[in-house]
Amino acid sequence: MFLFRTESRESQSHRTLLKVEREIYITDAKMVLVTPVLLLLLSLISLQAVAEICRGTHCYGAETGDPRPCTGAHCPGSRSSRTPRQFNPTTQGRAAHVVASQHHAYHSSPRAASEAYPAVQTLRVRHSDSGSGARIKAPEVLPARCTDADCAALVKQLQPTNDTQDCRGIECRLPLRIRPKARAKSCVGEGCSSEESQPVHLSDRAAQFLGDFPELGYPSSELGGAPLGVQLTCDIKPGENEVPSEDALILHLQLAKGQEKLVEALRGQQMVIRDLQQKLADQQEALLSQQREILDQQRRMYEQMDVVKAQYGLLSDTVKQVSFQGLQAELQSYFESHLAGLQSQARSHLQKSYAVHKMDMDSKVMDVVGEANFPQPLLGCPSPCGKEEFCDFQRDPPQCEKCTMCPPGFFLISQCSPTADRMCQDRDECLEVPNICGERVKCLNTPGGFRCLGVSEREAMMGLCGHDYFYNQELQECQACSDCDGESVSSPCTAISDSVCGQPSESRLSQSWGGNVAVPPARTSGAHIFPGLQLNIRGKERIDLLSNEAGQVTFLQHGLVWLDHNFAIKHSCRNFLQVGMRLNGSQEEEGWDLSGVRIEQPDGKYFQGVSASSGVEVEPNQTFTLLLKSPNQHCNQSKDLHVYDITTPSFSLLWLSHDTGAVAMTAQMSLLTHYQTSYRPTFRLTSVSDPYMIIVTHDNRGVRFTESGVVKFVLQQALYSMGHTCIREGFSLIAYTNHNGTGQEAMQAFKTGVNYRDTSITLSGAVSVASGDTLSFEVTSPSQCNIRYFGDSTGISMLSLIWIPSAVSSALTATVSRTGLPFGAVRNKPLSFQQISPDTLQVHLARSGEPNSQKNFIFHEKGTANIALNLKLIHSCNIVKLTLQRVGGQGQQAGPVAQQVSGYMPEGSEWASIGLRASFPVQNGTAIYVTLDCIRGRVNQITHEGGTNISILWVAV
Incomplete structure (x- = not known):
């Protein structure tokens, strides 16, 4: 009965081994790499386990109570302590390292370790039937009755040798205790012994050792694992348990080759970078060399220019020092010897062509030999020159010029001829008049005069310069007085001022100028005037006071200017419009605004008349412009602006000289x-x-x-x-x-x-x-x-x-008369005035008994007048016109001088206003008056008190 149970267990174990072999055959390549290490560790553990079995209480007969002495290979002292022949220190070290790491991972949970690797326990031990204290027993069973020969055979079988055919491959290297035992043959009959199936218990210490290292085992059969021994025969070939797998070697070789290729690529890139750096350095060096060459060429060019200047200075000094008798020979020799060399040098460095001139003073003909411009010599000017003129051959073509007069302080060395200008030389006052500045003061000669070093301005102004000389305060030197050469002397030479020749010029104190103002046409249909629209000023008269170009006025003289502009417009722009005056400086791009008047928004219902004025001090080259602006983009120039065309000049100015004070x-x-x-x-x-x-x-x-x-x-x-x-x-x-x-x-x-x-x-x-x-x-x-x-x-x-000042000006003010005011349908009717201010000598209102009494303002002296008129009235006119008329004086034409218009009265307003301003010249006997005109409506009332007045300014010319 016991034998049958043993055979059943052996057959069951054999089936389990076959199943594990089939499962291990398809295991991952990763397990193959770990297998050699595990084999060596198992070998060492089995040896220690056998030793413990033979020493401990679990030796043969210890459990059964067999008193026979223990003999055989498993008995104490039978095993040799010599290291096995297959021992490898490297392999042992690796196995020890793996075991130590695994033991560190599972040392805190022996139970987990035993559960993770149940295959090891299944291979080496089996559990006892008792549930409380499970003891580990050896799977091998020795015969109960063992003779010496049988024991020797059994010991030989258990030794790790391959003398028999019981083991194959790497199984022969395993210890006998864990080597898979050959399947026992079935025994039938009396010769079979039932004691062969008795289990042999292993040492508890060996079992505990294997339990502490769960990595040495394999997963349980429930998880697809297999016993260790069967896996080794399938996975590992004999003699290859100490080297890496073939896949690992191939991967290692591929990584090594990849690293070599990467290093070679990096080296190639480094070589390319070095080449680029070298090329960059070469280019920089070439650029620096080119810059050095350019600097050298510039330096040589400057040196040649200095040479030319020095030679030119030498020529001028030679002309000044030589006498007139040897001037021809000196000039001819100098041109022949020096100018030829200068021409070649200038041509080579400055790339310009210079003509070589040769003067023949005897024949009075100058031959000009040029390389490009004058292939043939020219004989002279196209027409003969007049008196005090000479033919200037330096011009292209030659033409006649006036002879130069010797300036003050120079003396004549050659007269003017038809082919040569007059030649003058500076007088050296320091040599001609010794001690001209005193014995202790040094004299320095200057062109046209001299300078006394160390002399104060006060001493020089007291007459130190002497006769025919005056002290120039700007140059701080003595200059020769100008010679009028037969002309009348309007102002003689003094100690601090030069003489003035000719008739004394008429000094003007005031002057006036007027012009029309027009809005330029819109460039496009959607043009906006938000940035500012410049109005065009077009004057009819040309005077030396200013110039009128490009729609603006440019001042040519210093002085004070009073500006007036009458403007009438009907607009539909949002918010308001602003008409202003702007003055731009001669040296500045940005100017400043002189004046600005805002025109309210009436929604394009009626015309509005406004007047802008300003007074300012002006300098030469300053420009004046009129601008029309909108505060936003909602103003179209072609659709929203309607300017009333005034026939009279709408812009006028009054210029005052600084002499007026x-x-x-x-x-x-x-x-x-x-x-x-x-x-x-x-x-x-x-x-x-x-x-x-x-x-x-x-x-x-x-x-x-x-x-x-x-x-x-x-x-x-x-x-x-x-x-x-x-x-x-x-x-x-x-x-x-x-x-x-x-x-x-x-x-x-x-x-x-x-x-x-x-x-x-x-x-x-x-x-x-x-x-x-x-x-x-x-x-x-x-x-x-x-x-x-x-x-x-x-x-x-x-x-x-x-x-x-009152010496050159006067003013008169007046208001409209209480009686005789026009009303109803008014057509070009003059207004009557009542004088408020006292009478003046220059202008007064016509009194009773005089023509146009209370209407005309009569001037009694020549001058420039400025008029400012304000009118307050009630009307229903479509257009109201206010015109300033002038009655001709001496040589003056009668007609309108200025005009202003206005439209309907605003809704809800009781009063309306209109005014004009203008400047114009007047003569002795000139008279002016004001007319009022109402178109499509009537004038109801004109107030004679606040809001209606006229002021007249007169300034002498």
């Missing part, structure tokens, strides 16, 4: 505030030509004048109004003069109000002031009208004035 001043409004009812602006000076004559009062609300004279002024204030009462009653701008603490209204202008709109109010006039008088202004508005006043540097809120 006039003073100009400009100031800006210094506040941006809200006011109701009345507002007195404060000023901040921006420019004044004489701060002694014009100063600002202590509260900055007025201007004080040091001396008596006539003041021409203009005030322009930009504002934004809110309220319907603003439209009905409008605004007024009043100018006051204060004399000894007593204020008096001088001028007043009216402006129709607007609601939620931007607009401007402006006032211009001329008043006479005494020493210490002040000029101030005030803006009045309805009590329920809110106004915002603006002040900036764009000219929209500014004060500009010119003070003129």
Whole structure:
């Protein structure tokens, strides 16, 4: 019964081994690499296990109580301690390292290690039937009755040799205790012993050792594992358990070859980089060499130019030092010996052609031999030259020129001839007059004069220069007085000024000029005027005061200028339009705004007439332009602008010389505030030509004048109004003069109000002031009208004035007469005036008994006049025209001088206003008057009090 059970277990074990062999046959290549290491570790462990079995309580008979002595290979002392022949230190070291690492991974959980590798336990031990204390037993079973011969045979079989055919391949290298035992043959009969199936128990220590190293085992059969011994016979060939697998070697070789190729590629790239760096260095060196060559060529060119300059200086010195008798020979020899060499040198370095001239003074003919321009010699000028002229052969073609006059301080060495100019040489006063500057002062000769070193300006101005010499303050040297050569001397030579020849020129104190202004045509249908549109100024007269080109005015002389522009337009632009004046400096690209007047938005319903004015000091080459601007892009030049074409000149200027002693001043409004009812602006000076004559009062609300004279002024204030009462009653701008603490209204202008709109109010006039008088202004508005006043540097809120001495100017003011005012359908009717200011010698209003009484203003002296007219009225006219007419004086043509137009009265407004400004020349007997014309409507009323006045400024010429 016991034997049958043993055979069953052996057959079951054999089937398990075959199944494991089939599973191991398809295992991963990774297990093949680990197999040699595991074999060596198992060999060492088995040897120690056998030793423990033979020493411990589990030796043969220990469990069964067999008292027979133990003999055979498994008994103590039978095993040799000699190292096996297959021992390899390297392999053992690797196995020890693997075992140590695995033991470190599983030392904390022996149970996990035993569960992870159950195959090892299955191969070497089996569990006892008891569930509590499982003991590990050896799978081999020795016969119960073993003779010496049988034991020797059994010991021989258990030794790790391959003497028999029981083992194949690497199994022969395994210890006998773990080597797969050959399948026992079936035994039938009495000779069979039942003791062969008795199990032999292994040492507990060996089992614990294998349990601590779960990596030595294989996964359980439930997970697809297999016993160790069967796997080794399938996976590993004999003699190859100590080397890497073939795949690992191939991978290693491929990696090595890849690294070599990478190193070779990096070396090739390094060589390419070195070549590029070398080429770059060569190019840099070539560039540096080229730069050095260029610098050398420039240096040589400069040296040759210095040589040419030195030789030219030598030639000029030679001409000055030689006498007239040897001048021909010296010039001929010099040209022949030196200029030929200079020509070749200049041609080689400067690449220019120079002609060699040869002068024949005897035949009076100069032959010009040129390489390109003059292939044949020229005989002279096309026509014979006149007296005091010579033929200049240096021009192409030769032409006659006037002979040069010897300047003061030079003496004549050769007269002017038909082929040569007059030759002069500087007089050396230091040699001719010894001690001309004194015994202790050194004299230095200068062209046309001399200089005494160390002499103060005061000493020189006292007459140190001597007779026929004057002291030039700019050059700080003595210069010879000019010789008028028979002409009349208007101003003789003095110790500090040169003589002036000819008739004394007529000095002008004032002058006027006028021109028409037109809007340039739009370049495209959608052109906007947001950046600014320059208006074209076209003058009819040409004077030496200015030039009019490209629609702008360029000043040619110093002086003070008063500018006026009358402008009438109907527009549909959003917000407002602004017409202004701009002055650009001669040396600057950016200029500054002189004036700016805003034209409110009436939605294109009617024409609006505005006037812009300014006074400024100008310099030569400064340009003046008129600009039309919009604050946004919503203004189309071709669709939204309709300018009224005024027949008379709409632009005029009054120029004043510095000889008049006039003073100009400009100031800006210094506040941006809200006011109701009345507002007195404060000023901040921006420019004044004489701060002694014009100063600002202590509260900055007025201007004080040091001396008596006539003041021409203009005030322009930009504002934004809110309220319907603003439209009905409008605004007024009043100018006051204060004399000894007593204020008096001088001028007043009216402006129709607007609601939620931007607009401007402006006032211009001329008043006479005494020493210490002040000029101030005030803006009045309805009590329920809110106004915002603006002040900036764009000219929209500014004060500009010119003070003129009373000796050369006069002013007259008047208002319309109470009686005789035109009303109804008015067609070109003159206005009657009533004089307010006292009479002047230069101009007065025609009195009763004189022609056109109360209508004409008559001038009694030649000069330049400036008119400023303001008119406040009620009308229903489509167009209202205000024209300034002139009655001819001595040689003057009668006709209109200036004109301004205005359209319908704004809805809701009680009053309207219109005004004009102009400058023009007058003669003795010239008379002017003003006419009013109403088109398609009637004039209902013209006020004779505030808002209607005329001021006339007269300046001598």
